[in-house]
């Protein structure tokens with residue numbers, strides 16, 4: 672399975688910030704449950720999963736990419752990373768766990784505290800992506816890599832993937848409702864809503 676985007680220049684802009692702003696607790700819980708289930712399915716997928724990152728990939732977009740087995744990113748102006756702290760929010764533990772599994776403890780600690788967004792070359796240097804190529808070569812590179820992975824006996828690959836990812840998946844599975852409730856409570860704090868409001872305004876201002 673290849674994750675790619677139809678939006679030029681944006682692999683994924685992350686979670687819909689407007690869903691987290693001035694929403695109701697019930698809607699926030701439903702929103703979070705949908706995200707949890709999508710991620711559990713992706714990270715726990717038995718399929719070979721590859722990200723064709725042909726544009727920006729902040730926050731939830733970075734989570735999607737990191738949750739794949741292999742990442743190819745376009746060189747140039749695009750950025751990738753978990754930038755939550757810059758929005759005044761905090762990357763949930765399962766976002767953090769996936770990043771830890773991808774780039775290790777030291778790089779994750781720096782990346783998360785700073786809310787760092789990396790260029791493709793920087794992402795390559797810390798192991799956040801596996802390959803950087805010109806934009807037009809992203810999809811052909813992914814397809815070529817996929818052919819390599821498809822040559823591995825499927826049962827052996829799936830058992831290996833499942834065992835490598837089980838602890839992280841089980842950690843969320845065991846506390847889904849608590850995590851959803853925590854998200855709804857956290858996101859509706861006055862200080863967090865204020866930060867999100869300012870961030871949304873800054874996105875709109877950038878456009879004008």
Ligand SMILES: CCCCC/C=C\CCCC/C=C/C(=O)SCCNC(=O)CCNC(=O)[C@H](O)C(C)(C)COP(=O)(O)OP(=O)(O)OC[C@H]1O[C@@H](n2cnc3c(N)ncnc32)[C@H](O)[C@@H]1OP(=O)(O)O
Nearest residue numbers: 684685686687688689727729730731760761763854857874
């Ligand atoms: C203690 C533990 C606590 C646990 C739980 C607590 C907290 C929860 C944490 C939740 C985790 C959050 C994850 C996320 O994914 S948050 C979203 C982060 N995303 C971003 O920061 C990206 C913001 N967008 C951009 O930087 C840029 O839009 C861009 C993706 C680089 C693309 O730039 P460009 O091509 O120049 O497009 P525009 O900026 O003009 O954007 C076009 C329109 O799209 C709107 N937009 C963009 N991103 C989002 C988004 N994520 N959500 C909603 N809307 C978005 C943008 O405002 C423009 O709208 P307009 O056309 O109506 O003006």
